[in-house]
Amino acid sequence: MRKSFGNHLVLHDISLFVEENEVVCVIGASGSGKSTLMRCINLLEPIDDGQIFLDNQDISDPKINQDKARSQIGVVFQQFNLFPHMTVLDNVTLGLRKVFKVPKEEANQRGIELLEKIGIPEKAHTHPDRLSGGQQQRVAVVRAIATNPKLLLLDEVTSALDPRLVGEVLQLILELKGNNTTILMATHEMGFAKKAADWIVFLHQGQLIAQDRPEIVLSNPSHPALKDFLSSEIKF
Ligand code: ADP
Ligand code: MG
Numbered sequence: 581m582r583k584s585f586g587n588h589l590v591l592h593d594i595s596l597f598v599e600e601n602e603v604v605c606v607i608g609a610s611g612s613g614k615s616t617l618m619r620c621i622n623l624l625e626p627i628d629d630g631q632i633f634l635d636n637q638d639i640s641d642p643k644i645n646q647d648k649a650r651s652q653i654g655v656v657f658q659q660f661n662l663f664p665h666m667t668v669l670d671n672v673t674l675g676l677r678k679v680f681k682v683p684k685e686e687a688n689q690r691g692i693e694l695l696e697k698i699g700i701p702e703k704a705h706t707h708p709d710r711l712s713g714g715q716q717q718r719v720a721v722v723r724a725i726a727t728n729p730k731l732l733l734l735d736e737v738t739s740a741l742d743p744r745l746v747g748e749v750l751q752l753i754l755e756l757k758g759n760n761t762t763i764l765m766a767t768h769e770m771g772f773a774k775k776a777a778d779w780i781v782f783l784h785q786g787q788l789i790a791q792d793r794p795e796i797v798l799s800n801p802s803h804p805a806l807k808d809f810l811s812s813e814i815k816f
Contacts, residue, residue, distance in 0.1 A: 581630030581640070583613075583620055590616050592787045593630070598731065601760040603753075605773040605794075608783035609809055614766035617783070618733045621764070622653050635730050651679045654724030654732040659740040661720035662708040668695065669704040672723045680727055694722040698752060714745030718752050725761060732756070734765040750776075770813055774798050782806050 583591040591613050598604045606614050619625045621632055623639060623646050632640040639649040662671045672694055673687035682690070695701045698718045700711070708716050717737055724732055734753065738746040750772045757763065757776055767773055773780055773794060780797040782790040784805040790797050801807045 582628045590786045594788050602778040603757050603763045604779045605777040606766040606781045612783040613786040618735050652730045654729035656720045656724050656734050656737045658736045667705050675727045713741050714748045717749045732763045
């Protein structure tokens with residue numbers, strides 16, 4: 581796919597595959613195009629050229645029902661994921677109730693199960709601002725998977741967190757991987773990417789420069805821009 585904003589080409593003919601049940605981590609400097617890639621896949625941004633297939637369906641075809649396609653993709657961003665005026669449980673069950681028309685009782689049951697999974701069922705009826713940042717982000721992740729999406733997009737979901745809260749969110753993502761969730765994830769957590777990713781993709785100024793196994797991309801970087809990026813990531 582190709583994407584530009586005005587005359588600024590932001591994604592140059594990106595070709596990317598995410599296989600079912602695999603975790604693909606997208607790395608790259610700020611401004612390299614990671615978020616734009618995710619937003620295009622989720623149909624939040626129109627693309628200039630190319631195609632996006634989800635489970636063999638061309639979801640970039642303007643004739644398809646975009647809301648329906650989007651309902652098969654779970655998304656979590658860096659921050660501001662939960663609705664502050666709704667309880668934690670209502671946040672988790674929102675998609676089930678509104679998009680998939682699951683009856684409230686059944687949706688709540690599924691919601692409580694998900695909150696049990698992340699160890700905070702007792703928070704179901706409180707509001708998100710009573711939760712720690714790590715708990716809020718874990719709620720956002722389980723909300724995104726509540727509807728069993730075919731693909732989960734995670735865009736720097738730990739970047740806004742206090743460092744001591746990052747681990748609990750990454751641990752949840754590892755558990756999802758163990759449960760056969762298909763994940764495309766932009767991250768600066770190199771240690772996590774090395775451990776969790778089946779493949780790592782490196783974006784540099786909107787170009788996909790490397791797409792390989794973690795040990796090859798991280799331990800044996802071939803491209804100068806990748807070498808520079810990796811050394812800058814561990815400088816501090
Ligand atoms: P990353 O997530 O890797 O930091 P982004 O995808 O956010 O990168 O941004 C890639 C480039 O696209 C940047 O140069 C950014 O300024 C530009 N960009 C992103 N969104 C917009 C937009 N809505 N309008 C214009 N330019 C944008
Ligand atoms: Mg971004």
